[in-house]
Amino acid sequence: AQSVSQHNHHVILSEAASLELGCNYSYGGTVNLFWYVQYPGQHLQLLLKYFSGDPLVKGIKGFEAEFIKSKFSFNLRKPSVQWSDTAEYFCAFSGTAGANNLFFGTGTRLTVIP
Amino acid sequence: DTAVSQTPKYLVTQMGNDKSIKCEQNLGHDTMYWYKQDSKKFLKIMFSYNNKELIINETVPNRFSPKSPDKAHLNLHINSLELGDSAVYFCASSPRLGGLFLFGPGTRLTVT
Numbered sequence: 441a442q443s444v445s446q447h448n449h450h451v452i453l454s455e456a457a458s459l460e461l462g463c464n465y466s467y468g469g470t471v472n473l474f475w476y477v478q479y480p481g482q483h484l485q486l487l488l489k490y491f492s493g494d495p496l497v498k499g500i501k502g503f504e505a506e507f508i509k510s511k512f513s514f515n516l517r518k519p520s521v522q523w524s525d526t527a528e529y530f531c532a533f534s535g536t537a538g539a540n541n542l543f544f545g546t547g548t549r550l551t552v553i554p
Numbered sequence: 555d556t557a558v559s560q561t562p563k564y565l566v567t568q569m570g571n572d573k574s575i576k577c578e579q580n581l582g583h584d585t586m587y588w589y590k591q592d593s594k595k596f597l598k599i600m601f602s603y604n605n606k607e608l609i610i611n612e613t614v615p616n617r618f619s620p621k622s623p624d625k626a627h628l629n630l631h632i633n634s635l636e637l638g639d640s641a642v643y644f645c646a647s648s649p650r651l652g653g654l655f656l657f658g659p660g661t662r663l664t665v666t
Contacts (some may be wrong), residue, residue: 483644534655542599
């Protein structure tokens, strides 16, 4: 079955702490991987994406993610979070062969305390 | 330079009514989608259109009907609204099947 698991439902950090949000996917083929962010009351914005090549991808606002194929994982990281990073983070994937859907995880709420 | 736009942003209506949400993309993308985000923030695809043809249709009630007058527009029409339809509906588009998805600002539907 196709699915995305995000291990952390709610993460609370102090400013300047390091962040790592877990994401694992289940799919029987090659994938495109995404992290989206949803700030309070706003729409989904793309943080970063992986299609092919270097498994370590860098996105906006200092975020990065690493694709580990053997672990079916695509964890999101940021070395030092800011209060403005408070948001909901969604991991997602689509299959590369005739894919017509973007499968989302259940999201991780990040709260950064000033 | 809005890439994917939706109207209205907020929609409050009573049970039993019929309503439509409009979506437009100015990116020249081939595929458009409708997603539903429930109260727990879970996102689930409802429909996608590729070159004006419906290519997937998840298990949504037939009260929901997508309509695409052209490649740049995908509207969502909902008949006989129910309380459980209250959610945020996001439109999205991608340049090809499975490509980069870009989302609209969402429409918060509240059924009373």
